[in-house]
Amino acid sequence: MSSLPKRIIKETERLVSDPVPGISAIPHDDNLRYFDVAIQGPSGSPYEDGTFKLELYLPDDYPMCAPKVRFLTKIYHPNIDKLGRICLDVLKNNWSPALQIRTILLSIQALLGAPNPDDPLANEVAEEWKSNEALAIATAKSWTEQFAKEGD
Amino acid sequence: MGNAPGREERGPQTLPRERSQFGDKLTAHLKRKKKEEEREKLLETRYTNLVVRYQETVDGGYLAPYGTYKAFPDYDTLVVKLLITERKLAPFYSPLDDFDETWTQEELLVVLMNNLRLFLPNRTAEDEEIDDADDHKLHKSQTLMKRLEQKQKLKALIERTIKQQKKEQLRYNHDRQQAFVSENGSTRYPSIPSNDLLLALYGNAIECPICFVYYPPHMNYSRCCEQPICTECFVHIRRNEPHPPHDVPEEEATDPESLISLPANCPFCAMPDFGVTYTPPLLICTGIQGSCAPAEFSIYTRNDLVIEEEEGSSKPKTRARAISAAISLSHSGMGSPRNSVEAGLARSSVDAGLVRRLNDGSAASSNTNLEAPKRRGSLAASAPGVITTDAIQPDWETKLMSARARIARRSAAATAIHASSLIIQGDETSDIDRRRLFRRTGSAQEQLAIEERMIQQAMKLSLLEEEQRQHTERARRGE
Numbered sequence: 001m002s003s004l005p006k007r008i009i010k011e012t013e014r015l016v017s018d019p020v021p022g023i024s025a026i027p028h029d030d031n032l033r034y035f036d037v038a039i040q041g042p043s044g045s046p047y048e049d050g051t052f053k054l055e056l057y058l059p060d061d062y063p064m065c066a067p068k069v070r071f072l073t074k075i076y077h078p079n080i081d082k083l084g085r086i087c088l089d090v091l092k093n094n095w096s097p098a099l100q101i102r103t104i105l106l107s108i109q110a111l112l113g114a115p116n117p118d119d120p121l122a123n124e125v126a127e128e129w130k131s132n133e134a135l136a137i138a139t140a141k142s143w144t145e146q147f148a149k150e151g152d
Numbered sequence: 153m154g155n156a157p158g159r160e161e162r163g164p165q166t167l168p169r170e171r172s173q174f175g176d177k178l179t180a181h182l183k184r185k186k187k188e189e190e191r192e193k194l195l196e197t198r199y200t201n202l203v204v205r206y207q208e209t210v211d212g213g214y215l216a217p218y219g220t221y222k223a224f225p226d227y228d229t230l231v232v233k234l235l236i237t238e239r240k241l242a243p244f245y246s247p248l249d250d251f252d253e254t255w256t257q258e259e260l261l262v263v264l265m266n267n268l269r270l271f272l273p274n275r276t277a278e279d280e281e282i283d284d285a286d287d288h289k290l291h292k293s294q295t296l297m298k299r300l301e302q303k304q305k306l307k308a309l310i311e312r313t314i315k316q317q318k319k320e321q322l323r324y325n326h327d328r329q330q331a332f333v334s335e336n337g338s339t340r341y342p343s344i345p346s347n348d349l350l351l352a353l354y355g356n357a358i359e360c361p362i363c364f365v366y367y368p369p370h371m372n373y374s375r376c377c378e379q380p381i382c383t384e385c386f387v388h389i390r391r392n393e394p395h396p397p398h399d400v401p402e403e404e405a406t407d408p409e410s411l412i413s414l415p416a417n418c419p420f421c422a423m424p425d426f427g428v429t430y431t432p433p434l435l436i437c438t439g440i441q442g443s444c445a446p447a448e449f450s451i452y453t454r455n456d457l458v459i460e461e462e463e464g465s466s467k468p469k470t471r472a473r474a475i476s477a478a479i480s481l482s483h484s485g486m487g488s489p490r491n492s493v494e495a496g497l498a499r500s501s502v503d504a505g506l507v508r509r510l511n512d513g514s515a516a517s518s519n520t521n522l523e524a525p526k527r528r529g530s531l532a533a534s535a536p537g538v539i540t541t542d543a544i545q546p547d548w549e550t551k552l553m554s555a556r557a558r559i560a561r562r563s564a565a566a567t568a569i570h571a572s573s574l575i576i577q578g579d580e581t582s583d584i585d586r587r588r589l590f591r592r593t594g595s596a597q598e599q600l601a602i603e604e605r606m607i608q609q610a611m612k613l614s615l616l617e618e619e620q621r622q623h624t625e626r627a628r629r630g631e
Contacts, residue, residue, distance in 0.1 A: 003222070003274045005220065005221075005222075005363070006220070006249050006363065006364055006365050007362075007363050007364040007365075010364045011364070060222060060223070061221070061222075061223060063362060063363075064221070064388050064389070093392060093395070094417075094422070096417065096418075096419040096420070096422065097362045097385065097388075097389065097419045098361060098362060098379075098419040098420050
């Protein structure tokens with residue numbers, strides 16, 4: 001483990017000592033670059049009261065490149081596709097090494113509260129969102145009910 | 153190719169055609185060979201420059217990175233070395249993993265003795281990304297051997313570099329030990345920093361907001377939002393790889409000219425054209441182009457700058473003296489364009505902090521009474537004293553050109569494949585028609601021949617794809 005950069009160690013420690021409300025990120029014992037993440041759906045959004053599981057991986061050149069993040073829980077959202085991949089600028093070209101696991105997860109939580117159907121990743125969902133927002137929100141709610149509320 | 157017109161002018165009589173062709177080939181070969189040698193030499197210099205040597209020291213720091221990042225950085229080592237010796241960029245300091253302001257001098261010295269290293273030994277030759285990947289995949293038979301050879305050479309070079317760095321570390325450990333125990337240690341090992349220097353550097357260490365380790369407070373500051381950044385993080389920040397403009401997926405980029413490469417943004421405020429400024433410490437000027445050797449540095453030899461801890465009326469006077477000394481020092485010119493009166497004032501509060509600490513931190517002294525450093529405001533990327541990421545990584549243009557060439561090659565290959573499939577199809581234009589044709593009129597033999605060709609084509613494509621996948625995999629693992 002000597003090769004784990006100090007930054008990753010310190011970020012992990014600080015995530016534990018000063019946790020972000022509604023977000024948890026716990027590294028795997030056998031791979032400290034791999035995190036199990038859970039994000040609470042923001043209140044007032046169709047994802048409210050849901051707990052969404054994600055996986056987060058810190059590549060070798062982190063923090064010079066963005067962490068790889070993916071939803072594991074099925075979610076109905078115009079910027080998240082069937083495979084759980086997320087369309088978010090800070091995970092791609094707008095990544096900055098001054099961002100952290102903490103800030104990235106907050107950005108993802110914010111994305112749940114503010115879907116952006118004009119820059120879609122899941123085209124069908126985005127179409128639905130634009131043509132019949134009420135129905136799309138209802139679908140998102142029912143998916144949250146169905147997939148993001150397992151007792152564990 | 154450039155020689156062709158010349159040949160025509162000379163005419164066929166002056167030189168037999170074959171011989172002239174042979175001559176062209178020879179010169180081209182020699183040229184290529186020379187270019188290759190130059191490339192190797194450059195590479196050699198680059199890796200030699202990445203070795204931290206404790207005798208190459210500037211203000212208690214070094215000219216090569218510590219190794220916080222596993223991959224060797226990609227910056228222009230000659231430019232950076234020059235900037236550091238000219239005090240235009242902070243030197244690469246050995247970081248501390250942890251730091252506690254409440255440590256006493258003695259505690260801090262013990263921590264420094266036990267933890268300061270020249271480099272972090274976590275690199276192996278396998279880690280290094282070997283570039284080229286799928287550059288030439290359609291002509292692999294011609295260049296494969298050469299590429300393999302180049303890779304071997306690079307690997308050997310990296311191994312040599314790592315070995316050399318280990319030797320430097322051992323030498324440093326030995327000399328430091330000797331300097332510590334022997335009587336005239338400081339004269340025999342002038343580049344080993346004195347305790348005063350170590351305390352002056354690390355007494356007020358601050359954390360780099362990107363790599364989360366502690367450095368002496370004289371950091372580089374972003375030109376736009378004045379955030380600190382250590383030199384090692386700075387040299388790792390570079391442009392994104394050349395990419396198609398927003399909204400065009402990479403696979404669909406066919407027009408090589410559309411590829412763009414944008415200057416790196418500030419990691420803190422996202423301002424384009426990231427650059428930093430650096431103001432060297434006023435009290436510390438040791439090593440290369442410095443005023444004394446690191447071993448000779450003593451805070452007590454600079455009585456003019458020590459703020460005396462007497463109570464009473466003399467205090468403001470000494471403080472004034474410290475400031476004026478600081479200003480006069482800054483005017484004496486250490487190469488930084490930011491050595492203005494203002495900058496002198498701004499830094500002097502930090503330096504006064506050091507002095508106080510060196511006087512064993514007694515009493516909450518004048519430090520806090522000094523004028524709060526004036527906010528500098530943001531500077532343009534072209535302002536004097538600003539070092540941009542492009543200035544230390546000037547190879548982005550070459551990278552853009554080669555990315556464009558790669559796309560051009562790829563689309564040419566795609567066109568070729570497309571054309572060849574058209575030839576196979578003959579007059580038929582649509583798939584459905586073709587299938588109908590097979591069923592109705594095509595002889596069994598014809599069908600077999602066409603199918604075989606299609607299978608061959610598919611195999612060729614999948615082989616190419618697999619090769620590419622392996623390359624990228626290897627490159628990724630190597631990073």
